[in-house]
Amino acid sequence: MRRGRLSARLGLGFWLATGWILLVLLAALLADVLPLARYDETLAGPPRSGPSPAHPFGTDGLGRDVLSRVVHGARVSLGVGLGAVLLGLAIGAPLGLLAGYRRKAADAVIMALNDVAQAFPALVFALAVVAFAGANLRNVIIVLGVLGVPSWVRLVRGSTLTYAGREFVLAARVLGARDRRILWREVVPNVAVPASSYAFIGMAVVIVAEGSLAFLGLSVQAPTPTWGGLINEGRTIMEDAPNVVLAPSVVMFLTVLSFNLVGDRLRALTDVREIGLEPVRQAVAAVPAPTAPHPVRDCLLQAEDVRTHFVTPRGLVKAVDGVSFTLERGRTLAVVGESGSGKSMLIRSILGLLPGTAVRGGTVYLSGDDLTARSPAEMRSVLGPRLGTVFQDPMTALNPVRTIGAQVTEPLRVHLRMGRRQAREEAVRLLASVGIPDPARTLRRYPHQLSGGMRQRVTIAMALSCGPDVLFADEPTTALDVTIQDQVLRLLHRLREERDMAVVLVSHDLSVVARWADEVIVMYAGRVVERGPAAEVFGRPRMPYTEALLQAAPRLTDPAHHRLRVISGRPPDLADLPAGCAFRARCAYAGDRCATEPPPLTEVEGRAYACWHPLPSTETSLEGTHVDGR
């Protein structure tokens, strides 16, 4: 990694902390050489005097120079810190390696000891041992070093476990490398990274522990000053001379903070950035083209030039790039494409449920009302009552710790302002309408007590609870058994008829789409490449990608052990799209023009496709799939 980026990732705080640690370390090393008053010289200045040029931190009750005492105290703190951390590492690291690498017995014993260590009041133990064995530097280092061993074992064992299972270690084992060699060559270098970060945190822990002992008078004895001892002395005179207690307190705080910060930053180097719960930011600079002028049609749902872009370290990723469609009441629109084609992002973009890093462009109209102009709070009054949503995996779509009843009644109570009893009665009706047996009892159950098919029915019931006009179903059957899939799709279709809704059905499964959809849009690399009535698009695909998708779909008429057809090649990198047609590299029909000029979406006889070399409009390539049946 380049040095500049590394230093930026560590942040300013890291370098300030490192600077402070070096400063304290240097002061401690050079304490005898520095032009300071002797730490035990009484009446070096007037007792209990405040900061002055001669005594920057003032003097204590006996007139001793506080700065000098703090600097000498640093020797004890850092000395004990280094000694105890090295001792803990020397004992704990081998044990941790052993436990992580040679699992089973060694691991069990070490984890049991860990349990005991956690129940053991460490500070009480340290106090007792130091008190009985003698309060001196050696004993303090030994006690705090030994007390640190369980943490070291836990840390090293954890990292070893991670790496001992990785491919390169397994490969070395298979190749017959000796254990010691594997440990030294493969495991130790990788464990060294978390261990070095923990060494800094361990320093902070030991410095605090030594301070606690010293505060109670059980560390290195007078006349040698210690930070904890200074604070204990200072607190008796803090009414007259607060500087005596404040100086060591602040220095100690900054030192502990610095060690913690350095350790934490080093550890965070390997972490991924986190994202929270944030509303969508509207299209800003990252969206290049403004939405072209367009008529607002008289239909239920209209998407105009919807764009969803992500600004990533690798560049601008156009997950959805200019998708338009219209949808009427009582119709089903299917959105198909391979995974990564932007289908789900399109849905989330319409609903305004994108991660905080996304930038959205384009316009979405619901009955002529512009949804993209709404604030997140205004959007919430539409989500639920007018737009319902079902996701792919019913296992993760329900909150595991809330009852079905709490979850199904919630939108009713929030949006329709129903009372508890009324919402419950309505929930029973809803569950019954999606075919759940014994709905009253189901309301009292938790998601983990239901089967996958039942859970998907519950999420459908939740999506329908406030009577939406449009139901978005994102791969609603992909995670389900084949036999359940058909039931759920039939249910969706029946509910659409009963409630006169529109359905947007996202799927990669063409047999599902062909049977239940009225219209279809085919997406590739974030763009629409073909659009039209489902029967026509699947009956006579014009875009080669659609044809390839159809050929890749397994059919019931295929003979057993038939070779599964796949689309050759892989989808393009969205951060680095090729010039021209994005499908060119995988297309059998591609010509010169495809490499230079992206084909526009051309409207022909109620259909549209984006291709320079469209397939002839007479060909029929879908023998095995039902196109007509519902």
Next chain:
Amino acid sequence: MIVVHRLVRLLIVLLAVTFLSYALLNLLPGDPVTQILGLSATEEARAQVRQELGLDQPLLVRYLDWLGGIATGDFGTSYITRMPVAAELAERLPVTLELLVAAQVIALGLAIPIGVAAARRAGRALDQALTALSFALLSTPVFVLGVLLILVFAVTWQVVPATGWTPISLDLGWNLTSVILPAVTLGCGQLAVYARLLRTDLIATLQEDYITLARARGLSPRRILWRHALRPSAITLITAVGLNLGALIGGAVIIETLFGLPGVGRLIVDSIFSRDYLSVQGGVVLISVGYVAVNVAVDLVYAAVDPRIRRA
């Protein structure tokens, strides 16, 4: 089932901790007989005291004898004060309990809103400020914080007493003023730990499908955070509350000394200085039992928080 398994495990931990502490204190240099009789005592007198106290028995016998006594509530009689250890502990336990409970209530009461606020705006200014604050609290030794709080609230503003203890039985108001500063001091370190744990777990929970779907149902961010995300994110926090008890008691030892509270921690420190072995050991037993009891309780709380654990 899981609870029974944990209970057995914790009982073994209890035995190990008591034996280790007993053995360690007895093997360390320093002799209670010297402490009782002084350095000038004759060898016969020493032998007699040794026999009276049962110190001539092998270590294991003495340990089992002592443990048997504890099982019946007899913690032995202090060599130094000639008082029953159990009575001494019983007198001081309420002070420590009140301190620990108050510290936990303060820590959790602040950590939950802080963790939720930070997770909601992860990476933004508020989150960074709260993360920095908890980092600073985590880096403040408990006696440093205590001294600073005394300096501000007891010396400068004089709103609470710097040291001393008023039992609840005497006066509730004074009791609260005497516990507030020590409890805040002790709670702050835990507050930082809890807030960081909760923030991390909440951020992970907020990535779950069921949270996105809750948003798709038009529920407000506040409702989603408190009703949907908080409970599934609380398991690590609850575990930490149990496991941190050891650290908390270490802190209580310092706090009780700093604020002059007559609790178990103070008793242990005093007993260590006077080589009062039985009192130290009694204190350690009490702490270990408390640790085990809290961790069993934590297992029961799990089941209340996460219904998936209720299956046995």
